[in-house]
Amino acid sequence: MTRADATKARLLEAATEEFSRYGIAGARVDRIAAAAQANKNLIYVYYTNKETLFRAVFEAHVVRLLGEVPFTPTDLPGYAGRLYEFFLANPRLLRLAGWFRLEQGDYDEALAEIVKSNTEKVAAIARAQSDGLVDDRYPAEVVLTLVLAISAAWGSGNPATVSTYDEPDPKIVRLAIEAAVRGVVAGKDSAA
Structure with a gap:
C-alpha cells in the first residue's frame, strides 16, 4: 500500500465516523483531517469537497455490503x-x-x-x-x-x-x- 493509499484509507475511516455522527452538514473537515492524522488540504486534493468525500464513504460501505x-x-x-x-x-x-x-x-x-x-x-x-x-x-x-x-x-x-x-x-x-x-x-x- 502506498503512502497516498494509506492516507486515503485513514481519511475514509475518519470520515465514516464523522459523517455517521453528524451527517454532511454537521461534519467538519478539520475534525476528519485531525482524526486521520492528515493534512486537511488532502481531503480536497483526493475528494474535491465534503459532499464527494461523503459519497466515497457511503459507496465504500455499500460495495462492502454487496460483496459480503x-x-x-x-x-x-x-x-x-x-x-x-x-x-x-x-x-x-x-x-x-x-x-x-x-x-x-x-x-x-x-x-x-x-x-x-x-x-x-x-x-x-x-x-x-x-x-x-x-x-x-x-x-x-x-x-x-x-x-x-x-x-x-x-x-x-x-x-x-x-x-x-x-x-x-x-x-x-x-x-x-x-x-x-x-x-x-x-x-x-x-x-x-
Whole structure:
C-alpha cells in the first residue's frame, strides 16, 4: 500500500465516523483531517469537497455490503438474517444511509451500485416467482423492499428501536426477522 493509499484509507475511516455522527452538514473537515492524522488540504486534493468525500464513504460501505452478504432469491429469510447480522456488526452504514436520504436527496440520485444491485435482485425474485419458488402474491419490488426494511428494523437509524428497551438477544431477533420474511414469501395457502 502506498503512502497516498494509506492516507486515503485513514481519511475514509475518519470520515465514516464523522459523517455517521453528524451527517454532511454537521461534519467538519478539520475534525476528519485531525482524526486521520492528515493534512486537511488532502481531503480536497483526493475528494474535491465534503459532499464527494461523503459519497466515497457511503459507496465504500455499500460495495462492502454487496460483496459480503450474498443474495439468494430462493432463501430470502436467510438473506434477511445475514443482512441483519451485517447491520448489527456495521451500525454506521445505516446511519450513513439515513444521512444520505436526508441530505443527498431521494434515491433518484442513488449510487449506481445500489440501483444495479436492487434491479438485479428484483429481477431474480421475479424469476423465482415465475418458477414457482417464491410466492407471487406481491410484486418482486414489494418483496425486496419488505425484506430490506425488515432486515434493518433493529438498525441504529430506526427511531422505533432507540433505547426504549433493553437490546434483545440478536439470535432471537434474527429468528424473528427470518420468520417475518417467511410470512412475506410463504405460499398463499400458508398465509393466515
